[in-house]
Amino acid sequence: xxxxxxxxxxxxxxxxxxxxxxxxxxxxxxxxxxxxxxxxxxxxxxxxxxxxxxxxxxxxxxxxxxxxxxxxxxxxxxxxxxxxxxxxxxxxxxxxxxxxxxxxxxxxxxxxxxxxxxxxxxxxxxx
Amino acid sequence: xxxxxxxxxxxxxxxxxxxxxxxxxxxxxxxxxxxxxxxxxxxxxxxxxxxxxxxxxxxxxxxxxxxxxxxxxxxxxxxxxxxxxxxxxxxxxxxxxxxxxxxxxxxxxxxxxxxxxxxxxxxxxxxxxxxxxxxxxxxxxxxxxxxxxxxxxxxxxxxxxxxxxxxxxxxxxxxxxxxxxxxxxxxxxxxxxxxxxxxxxxxxxxxxxxxxxxxxxxxxxxxxxxxxxxxxxxxxxxxxxxxxxxxxxxxxxxxxxxxxxxxxxxxxxxxxxxxxxxxxxxxxxxx
Numbered sequence: 138x139x140x141x142x143x144x145x146x147x148x149x150x151x152x153x154x155x156x157x158x159x160x161x162x163x164x165x166x167x168x169x170x171x172x173x174x175x176x177x178x179x180x181x182x183x184x185x186x187x188x189x190x191x192x193x194x195x196x197x198x199x200x201x202x203x204x205x206x207x208x209x210x211x212x213x214x215x216x217x218x219x220x221x222x223x224x225x226x227x228x229x230x231x232x233x234x235x236x237x238x239x240x241x242x243x244x245x246x247x248x249x250x251x252x253x254x255x256x257x258x259x260x261x262x263x264x
Numbered sequence: 265x266x267x268x269x270x271x272x273x274x275x276x277x278x279x280x281x282x283x284x285x286x287x288x289x290x291x292x293x294x295x296x297x298x299x300x301x302x303x304x305x306x307x308x309x310x311x312x313x314x315x316x317x318x319x320x321x322x323x324x325x326x327x328x329x330x331x332x333x334x335x336x337x338x339x340x341x342x343x344x345x346x347x348x349x350x351x352x353x354x355x356x357x358x359x360x361x362x363x364x365x366x367x368x369x370x371x372x373x374x375x376x377x378x379x380x381x382x383x384x385x386x387x388x389x390x391x392x393x394x395x396x397x398x399x400x401x402x403x404x405x406x407x408x409x410x411x412x413x414x415x416x417x418x419x420x421x422x423x424x425x426x427x428x429x430x431x432x433x434x435x436x437x438x439x440x441x442x443x444x445x446x447x448x449x450x451x452x453x454x455x456x457x458x459x460x461x462x463x464x465x466x467x468x469x470x471x472x473x474x475x476x477x478x479x480x481x482x483x484x485x486x487x488x489x490x491x492x493x494x495x496x497x498x499x500x501x502x503x504x505x506x507x508x509x510x511x512x513x514x515x516x517x518x519x520x521x522x523x524x525x526x527x528x529x530x531x532x533x534x535x536x537x538x539x540x541x542x543x544x545x546x547x548x549x550x551x
Binding site for chain 2: 150151152153155156157158160161162163164167
């Protein structure tokens with residue numbers, strides 16, 4: 138008989154399969170993985186992965202995101218946003234760190250929080 | 265006071281029960297958890313015995329039988345609004361609920377689990393005023409009712425005959441889901457053995473929705489084991505969502521079944537019940 142420890146890590150991940158269509162506010166407390174079609178809103182404080190075949194026509198709010206699919210809407214990411222080579226984004230982006238792989242398409246404006254000058258560590262010459 | 269409901273079931277189970285009855289009673293006495301014992305008959309049903317236990321102000325009801333006996337006892341307790349802890353000794357070595365709750369099919373071990381009295385408050389699913397611990401299967405394609413057979417070959421023939429169907433759901437009144445699926449389940453708890461994803465935690469106040477997309481013949485053969493064991497999430501392309509309330513909007517008259525028995529047809533609502541059940545669980549429970 139299996140013990141609790143044998144089964145994953147609690148796995149509250151939401152997975153939207155390729156054949157699934159969602160209309161409305163997809164809100165989750167765990168990670169979200171989208172391979173299908175979503176219209177409305179996508180929100181999680183954790184990680185969002187948008188697969189290469191996925192199509193999202195929605196505003197996105199997430200902790201971190203990796204985008205390999207097609208997105209039309211405002212994207213607000215608290216930390217890291219990676220748009221992979223198959224990713225197509227049409228809309229404004231706001232994030233702390235942005236990476237765009239060669240081949241990706243992005244149409245819109247990007248706002249990034251700049252580190253305050255006081256937060257920067259002074260450069261010390263080493264002897 | 266411990267109130268024991270013995271439901272030996274039919275044929276094979278009766279013979280097994282009669283063989284272990286004396287040993288079981290001895291073990292209960294040795295562990296100081298003996299109590300009043302009643303055997304289910306055609307006129308003395310599980311429901312009547314549970315009502316009797318409530319009348320006698322029993323503190324704990326121990327169900328000695330199969331998963332269906334446990335489900336019937338829990339339904340009566342919830343309907344009667346009774347605050348009684350439930351224990352379970354499975355007479356079925358393949359008991360799904362026993363595996364989920366960490367209750368061994370070995371009589372000695374299960375008596376020790378009862379004596380340990382580790383009590384957990386468990387969520388129940390609700391469908392048309394019927395309460396369930398395990399899961400609801402949507403549509404005619406009920407994977408839990410298909411026996412795998414040798415090397416899963418007989419199940420492959422059954423799976424090949426299954427037809428995909430359209431499904432429309434509304435989750436927590438927040439979003440609507442539509443898809444063509446090969447199977448659909450709404451899970452309160454399940455046996456996660458062999459499954460890659462842990463689903464059906466009966467303490468998280470959520471139901472897990474599992475949709476299996478349409479499969480080609482090759483995929484059915486390749487994933488026959490996953491289909492037969494009910495780990496539909498092991499098959500690529502499966503959808504997993506979580507909600508407190510699931511409205512099955514359509515198609516109309518789509519059957520909703522628990523353990524192979526149809527309880528209602530779409531449109532219907534499946535939700536987490538407001539009340540929990542207090543259950544004695546083992547250390548090897550899956551949640």
